[in-house]
Amino acid sequence: QVQLVESGGGSVQAGGSLRLSCVVSGTRNNYCMAWFRQAPGKEREGVASVYTGSGAIYYVDSVRGRFTISQDLAKNALYLEMNALKPEDTAIYYCAAAADYCYPGRPPARFEYWGQGTQVTVSS
Numbered sequence: 001q002v003q004l005v006e007s008g009g010g011s012v013q014a015g016g017s018l019r020l021s022c023v024v025s026g027t028r029n030n031y032c033m034a035w036f037r038q039a040p041g042k043e044r045e046g047v048a049s050v051y052t053g054s055g056a057i058y059y060v061d062s063v064r065g066r067f068t069i070s071q072d073l074a075k076n077a078l079y080l081e082m083n084a085l086k087p088e089d090t091a092i093y094y095c096a097a098a099a100d101y102c103y104p105g106r107p108p109a110r111f112e113y114w115g116q117g118t119q120v121t122v123s124s
Helices: none
Strands: 003-007 010-013 018-025 032-038 045-051 057-059 067-072 077-082 091-098 118-123
Touching (some): 018 118, 032 077, 045 077, 057 067
Parallel strands (some): 010 118
Antiparallel strands (some): 003 018, 018 077, 032 045, 032 091, 091 118
């Protein structure tokens, strides 16, 4: 059984940084690992994804250049380094996994496994 556990959320001022972590267990072969976020009253949005096999990475335009997704296969961990945070980055951030390739814009419905979410709040 695949399990994802996020940590690292918190509150920061605009311009600050946070690092989210996701510990993954139960995966076999290669997966598309992703970070999503959902702000109040908005749809869940894909932020970044990485395919564990090739290392191919995708970002949504709004975070490109500010956020960095990375993986540590030895630790079964996924990370999201978030810099230059903006108030509009405020959301619950979720780690997700799908048992096949990543592609840009892959919707939440195409991910089978989800973490519990971690809150990120950016104040102006």
